[in-house]
Amino acid sequence: MFLYILACFVILLGCGMLGVVLSGKFKERVSQLSQLQNVMTQLEFDIDFLNITLDESFERISRNVESPLKNVLLYISDRLKKNPVADMQRLWSRAITKYQYDLALSKEDIDILIDFSKTLGEGNREKEKNNIKLADMRLKMALDRARSEADKNVKMYRGLGFLAGVFIVIVLL
Amino acid sequence: MNKRTAEILNYLPEHMRRMLCRTFELTGDTIYEIRIRNKLPLIIGTESGNFSVLPDGKISPAVGGAYIPDSADIQKIFRAVCENSVYAFSEDIRQGFVTIKGGHRVGITGRVCVSGNRIETFKEISSLNIRVAQEVLGAANLIVNDILKETGITNTLIVSPPMGGKTTVLRDLARQISDKGIKTAIADERGEIAALFRGVPQNNVGVQTDVIENAPKAEAALMLLRTMSPQLVITDEISGRADAEALRQCFGMGVSVIASTHGEDAEEVLSREFLKPLFDKTGFRQIIVLKKEGRGINSEIFGEVRVVD
Structure with missing residues (x-):
């Protein structure tokens, strides 16, 4: 009997955890989009005030963001340093992959x-700032959507996880 | 191929990198420029003359069969020399060149975009000219003792026609004098003497040397006087009253000066109106007219000293 109760408890806990993990992805997306907006703000500062090159800027910004975005920026910075002829868009694509x-x-x-990476680094300061503004605007819209999705789905996945556990326990009864 | 020349290859697309790697092996240190023109043969300048580069990297005096760069090649090279950050090089682009790692200079031509009376950027690039940096350590060996004497540094104006070795000699003088512990400041308007790349001189200009680059030399010289308290100011290509006035202020503050100017001989330089005030008792005490024997980096530069009365 004790083992039976323990098994039910483990099932409930496992399913509940699964729901939490699945819902975490939505929260993580919100966090990463928010960090990307922060990246854009810092990049604009680097271009407009510090006038440093993109490889230096990505290296600098990588210190202020968390993984995995930190790793993406460091990867791009490192490749740009090693190979100045590298294609910017391909580089971003590779880093994301x-x-x-x-x-x-x-x-x-x-x-x-x-x-955003398609024309990054090709234009003068004004063009770069416009490119950043556009990306920032699109990220903001994506963040708003991600937030409302998260609000909806986090509760749903957590609830579903727990309910699935309850369901399995009932079936086993 | 030396290490500095090899640095140029990093800025070329893969196929051109392979091609020019072979070319560099063939030409060694004699190459001094690479001309990349849109839809025209790829040409290199060497001490033995100009040659076109064939797709396999071999060179030929005839242009037939040469590799023809296209606009994609030029765009890639342009972006690479700007470190994929064109905005960060807008001032250099306005001047028409960008200095890359190794001190090499990439000249840019094409259709420009003008805002007001100012060149904003290049709309289309038609050609690039990569000028291979030629640092010759010891170029001033035959001259340095005429300038650096036991009594101190003699204020000197170095004269030669274009391509006569003025900048090469100034650079080596800076290195030799600075390494003897004399605080040296270089007002390097065109970035040819020290060739700063990310704040690091790509040419050896000595351990006690401070550089201001890409600023009008008169302004730079005065700024150096105020901020770095140098014992010696070095500057290239004195060409106007503003430059002369800045040097007069250096002399007035007891700072030694070594400068250069275009010219064929000492008489011609002495007759220039704007330079006359610089030949008083506190100013230039001698003119050294450079003479060159041999070509390229293996040439020997010596000078004829004309003491100013």
Whole structure:
């Protein structure tokens, strides 16, 4: 009997945890989008005031953001340093692919970054600032959507996880 | 191919990198420029003359069969020399060149975008000219003792026609004098003497040397006087009253000066109106007219000293 109660408890806990893990992805997306907005603000500062090159800027910004975005920026910075002829858009694409399992971003979010990288570094200060503003605006919209999705789905996944556990326990009874 | 020349290859697309790697092996240290023009043959300048580069990296005096760079090649190289950050090089681009790692200089031409009376940027780039930095350690060996004497540094104006070795000699003088512990300041308007890259001189200009680059030399010289308290100011290509006035202020503050100017001989330089005030008792005490024997980096530079009365 004791073992039976213990098994039910483990099932409930496991399913509940699964719900928490699945809902975590939504929260993580919100966090990463918010950090990306922070990256854009810092990048604009580096271009407008510090006038440093992108490899230096990404290295600097990477110190102020958390993994996996930190790793993405460090990867791009390192590749730019090693090979100045590297194609910027391809570099971003490779970095995102390399860390895709750690990133909680949706395809739509990744498209924003890839579009942003298309002309990054090619223009004068004004053009770069416009490019950053556009990306920032799109990230803000994506963040708003991600927040409302998170509000909806976090509770749902947690509830579903717990209910699935209850269901299994009932079936086992 | 030396290490500095090899640094140029990092800024080229992969296929051109392979091609020019072979070319550099063939030409060794004699190469001094690479001209990359849109839809025109790729040409290199060497001490033995100009050659076109074939797709396999070999060189030929005829242009037939040469590799023809396209706009994609030029755009890639342009972005690379700007470290993928064109905005950060807007001032350099306005001047028409960018200095890359190793001190090499990349000249840019094409259709410009003008805002007001000021060149904003290049709309289309038609050609790039990579000038290979030629640092010749010891270039001033035959001259340094005429300038650095036991009594101190003699204020000297160095004269030669274009390509006569003025900048090479100034750079080596800076190195030799600075390494003897004399605080030296360089007002390097065109970034040719020290060739700063991310704040680090790409040429050896000595351990006691401070550099202001890309600023009008008159302004830079005065700024150096105020901020770095140098014992010696070195500057290239004195060409106007503002430059002369800045040097007069250096002399007035008891700072030694070594400068250069274009010219064929001492008489011609002495007759220039704007330079005349610089030849008084506190000013330039001698003119050294450079003479060159041989070509390229293996040439020997010596000077004819004309003491100013």
